[in-house]
Amino acid sequence: MTPSPASSAAASDLWQHYDSNPARRVMNRIHWDWYQRTGPGAELLGDLAGLTAVELGAGAGHQAAHIATFLEPARLICLDSSPAQHANSRTLYGDIPGLEPVHTDAAAFLNRGPGTIDVAYSLFGALDFSEPRALLPALATALRPGGRLVFSTLGHYKGGGAPATECRAADIPTRRADGSPGTMRRWVLDTSVWEKLLAGHGFELSDTDTIRDPGPAGAPPMTTLVFRARRRGDDRTRRRRAATAASKAK
Template identity: 55%
Template sequence: MFRAFHWDWYERSGPGSELLGRLDGKTVVELGAGIGRQAAHLAVTRAVAEVTALDSSPSMHARGLKAYGDIPGLRVVRADATAYLREHPDTFDIAYSVFGAVDFTDPRRLLPAIATSLRPAGILVFSTLGRYRNGQEPETEVRAARLPTTLADGTPATMERWVLGLPVWERLLVRAGLEIVDVETVDDAGRDDHPPVVTRILRAVRPVGP
């Protein structure tokens, strides 16, 4: 139920929740939390004040409430990430995304909203694909790929995924008012029927002062 916290695609290598820094008494939000397993892990294993598991999917929200809704210090919230963060300025000490909302929301809207929601010296940490899973290189401009998917009711649909090169992410973070702290790459060679995947983990901070 509360297995180790991972940032990488296959959840088997690389750093863990220590990338979030000291969590004692902190308010934390996970962006695109799915059912909230990672957020529940933090609520149970780290001395946080509160963790908000944020996801826009009705089905994920319902599953999250059923699985983790009774955990003290955990809030399972259904909302659009950009809108929610704009409505909660200077609220969070830490925001993070594990292949979550940062991957599936226009970063020109989401990253400024994240900066707004963070308190001064607040931290953003997110993992994203370093390149497409088929090996194609990431985008060199702010452009989303349109990928086929299936809705909960079985209806075919498409969704946008932002697989961007590191220089693009760096420019977007700076424009949003965030300072880059560091970047880590987890290169998993894959095995059996699992293809190689490059995970990029970026950390940024909202500066103190103007």
Template identity: 30%
Template structure:
């Protein structure tokens, strides 16, 4: 799919009137990390390992809330999103924070063009879920430093309905076993994939995967 078409699809999503993340969470924190679609639920950024002075790239950074939190942990962060509107929202809310930059671009094009390397690359319901992993993972692997971490989350494959024939994007809804095989086949090691149950009040499950170089 051409990047212009992808941008149009995510621009529609960005301007669909979605509620922005709250100013503070249940613990009273102004920034926090969330892998799931449920508020104040699930694991945090510690999955990514040590963050102080580490270079971090988020693929599909949206409004930048997760990435902004990582800067408070001492990381040097870059957010990449195909939607200019999402990046504008991210810069408006978080642009004052040092060590944080937002770039407008499509994931495959950005990873192909950049010569930067990163200690951590991750995606939360973002570009990983909507990009062919056989195209994306070799580029991620190339851009990860030795000992680097790649992680992503998305709704568990069994919990999402198939996209319709007229969908503007493609979604890669793999099972846990398929993700494990795919990550290992593209040179990632110590791969761990799990399906997180929803909170007690219900909702969809979350697939969470981590691999290392």
């Protein structure tokens, strides 16, 4: 029997064993750092009231549940390519108003909806595990001019190795759905690389935070990078603004 696409996707799900028995927990606060315990919170996203937001690689939906509950966007679309994590998100938080779990590839979804998103964010999510040169252009397509992008990513490899100084991924060990060893690609990039990628794909960098945590007992120190950027307006918008500024200066 030929397996269905759904069953094939489930069999190859590299996130099957991550947070495999999650419990519902609408947190009072989220953090962007690796250990989820220090630094800024959801306020980095700004005012979401009445806006459409998207989480890139939402996992089981814990952070999205907080944001949907306390920041109250009109829509919060939770993208994840993992069948297991998508199912967890729907089961745990599908009843929260405005929260919409969607099982899909992030870049493909974003490319289908030009100019439909106000705010996009990722907490060690799709921007860590997708080719940035494909995902960032898709984000620039989906975000409205001036739309916000906020994401956290590793400042170095979990074992302490330095980040890459060019846009290339590393293969990291994981487990397949059947429990056998596997690998997945992760992009751990130097700050300067992310800055060039953002500038080259339609974004203006607003701010970069570096959060260093010595780690809880028995855990290694970790550095988290948090980027905030805005999607640039199109050329016509920039020309109109420049013309307006020039006329006011006369």
